[in-house]
Amino acid sequence: xxxxxxxxxxxxxxxxxxxxxxxxxxxxxxxxxxxxxxxxxxxxxxxxxxxxxxxxxxxxxxxxxxxxxxxxxxxxxxxxxxxxxxxxxxxxxxxxxxxxxxxxxxxxxxxxxxxxxxxxxxxxxxxxxxxx
Numbered sequence: 779x780x781x782x783x784x785x786x787x788x789x790x791x792x793x794x795x796x797x798x799x800x801x802x803x804x805x806x807x808x809x810x811x812x813x814x815x816x817x818x819x820x821x822x823x824x825x826x827x828x829x830x831x832x833x834x835x836x837x838x839x840x841x842x843x844x845x846x847x848x849x850x851x852x853x854x855x856x857x858x859x860x861x862x863x864x865x866x867x868x869x870x871x872x873x874x875x876x877x878x879x880x881x882x883x884x885x886x887x888x889x890x891x892x893x894x895x896x897x898x899x900x901x902x903x904x905x906x907x908x909x910x
Contacts, residue, residue, distance in 0.1 A: 800906035825868035832876040848905040
């Protein structure tokens with residue numbers, strides 16, 4: 779399993795890690811968005827799209843023999859950071875429901891739009907299966 783890195787004297791971050799170390803099989807997950815397996819959006823709500831996006835990531839992980847706790851990095855691309863801030867509690871609840879309480883290093887970036895116009899979030903992720 780990945781090892782969380784926290785420099786001496788630093789306060790622990792909330793909802794992410796500053797760094798992780800891992801050895802093993804690397805799984806690279808291309809940008810996932812909030813549509814279902816048939817590439818259809820079921821909601822335009824940001825928290826709902828985040829939950830579906832995370833479910834898509836878990837499906838790709840499973841296809842590679844990995845689980846959410848193997849995630850070592852996530853980059854979130856959002857079209858509206860104010861919407862993210864307003865729905866932070868719902869997004870956090872969706873995250874814990876799908877991923878659990880595993881918080882890899884993350885970055886959040888606001889973008890003007892995503893390739894799919896209805897998409898409000900896209901997440902790219904990396905995972906490592908230790909000992910693989």
